[in-house]
């Protein structure tokens with residue numbers, strides 16, 4: 001059975017089903033479920049792609065066929081664009097992360113264009129479309145239509161399937177406009193490239209067709225300043241219909257999108273994010289691109305999931321850390337690693353010591369060596385959880401478990417190293433990717449009727465998306481000299497979303513949000529118990545409240561309430577969106 005969830009693009013739905021094992025088994029199970037639910041006969045195929053490859057958006061004209069897609073292996077960003085002029089979401093686009101892990105598919109009605117780019121080293125996509133009679137009604141939309149400014153994960157290394165007939169959205173929406181692509185093909189046969197024509201060829205054709213609408217057609221080719229490497233020929237500049245360079249979003253009636261937060265800026269400082277496969281590391285890689293060139297580092301590139309391919313590092317081996325840092329020679333080292341599984345840290349204190357305590361110390365040594373600054377993340381678990389008052393930066397740590405103890409050692413080593421640093425002490429992190437309690441509860445509440453959570457364990461749920469974005473905003477005032485900025489404004493700060501809740505209250509909020517977003521929820525209410533009654537082997541502090549007022553006052557920040565941020569992130573999780581600049585609006 002496939003469950004459907006609405007998305008922000010009218011008529012496009014997320015399809016949720018259970019993963020069924022290997023990709024070939026999964027493909028046939030998926031295809032037969034689609035046929036049963038949505039009817040046939042259908043054309044089915046499995047498409048294989050590599051990292052960076054981009055399949056340009058295509059659409060079926062109204063009355064044409066619907067399509068479904070689902071990622072069988074790897075990870076890809078799928079972008080849907082509404083080309084239906086009469087739709088309430090016309091000219092809007094939205095992106096979804098489809099992966100073998102989230103086992104989600106998409107239902108794309110006729111009139112909605114869909115394209116995709118692979119972000120994992122390899123990916124397989126199961127594609128199914130209803131067969132329809134008569135001529136193909138398929139059309140193509142330019143992947144780089146400047147008015148749409150689609151935030152693809154990266155500039156495509158390999159562009160698949162963008163034919164010469166690809167049109168701007170404006171041309172699709174206004175069928176009376178002359179068909180630019182046909183002009184390109186038939187009137188300028190000597191042009192080798194489907195996008196650009198030599199200025200001389202345009203001039204010659206213009207001369208021949210002086211009195212026709214072709215002038216305007218060619219003007220349309222040329223006025224897109226964001227793409228033209230050519231000078232406008234004089235006669236073209238003066239031709240009727242040419243009004244100068246057209247900036248993205250200038251055309252009337254088209255809703256232009258904000259430039260993606262994933263675009264790199266011109267600053268060239270190299271930022272090394274160690275632990276880029278973790279939930280916080282992943283978001284840091286996405287946001288910090290605004291400040292410089294981000295290089296991810298992790299031990300399993302398959303889990304990194306973003307371009308470019310990360311550097312290898314095993315932080316339990318000092319030599320590996322040193323090699324990675326000396327190879328990249330960053331201006332900023334961001335340590336998002338940690339042995340975060342508290343029970344594992346308790347069982348294996350040697351690894352906890354290496355990862356949480358020794359590794360940050362080595363990173364700080366290397367940072368000094370290459371002249372870099374450091375960002376590090378510490379935990380609320382360095383406190384013993386007594387009382388009910390939120391902990392501030394001046395409170396004395398007194399960890400109860402190995403995780404807290406080793407994280408404290410790592411933090412102290414960085415502070416003692418003299419390297420310019422910013423240490424953010426946070427807690428109860430969750431994200432729309434990776435493993436965390438919010439994602440587990442969202443999944444569990446759709447099929448479990450009873451779950452018990454602690455009612456005396458308090459903290460502030462904090463989204464990694466917000467944390468990474470906030471850190472990027474903080475650092476953005478120091479992009480001219482990140483190290484200098486850290487030396488002047490750095491230090492240790494508490495930083496989490498605003499307000500506190502018990503684990504049960506967080507669970508109740510998650511259920512309420514899921515219901516609001518029409519997720520079929522089976523669980524009605526959580527059972528509550530004292531933390532001591534739950535089967536958790538490792539002692540954990542009960543009071544994990546953090547007081548973030550010092551950083552908020554110092555940098556004039558307004559912290560979002562944890563409930564608002566949680567609602568936003570769950571909406572994103574159910575949409576599978578990965579583009580924060582879009583979704584936050």
Ligand SMILES: NC(=O)c1ccc[n+]([C@@H]2O[C@H](COP(=O)([O-])OP(=O)(O)OC[C@H]3O[C@@H](n4cnc5c(N)ncnc54)[C@H](OP(=O)(O)O)[C@@H]3O)[C@@H](O)[C@H]2O)c1
Pocket residue numbers: 274275276277278279280281298299300303313314315316317335336337338339340341355377378379380407426427428429430434435
């Ligand atoms: N999660 C929380 O609630 C929380 C609360 C407060 C503070 N923090 C701190 O915030 C930071 C990020 O947390 P998170 O929730 O994003 O953690 P996470 O999702 O568990 O990610 C941890 C990262 O550390 C990497 N790592 C662990 N051992 C490694 C090794 N030997 N070699 C290379 N990489 C290794 C992991 O790599 P693999 O993917 O290969 O395992 C992963 O990339 C950590 O410093 C954590 O202590 C977390």
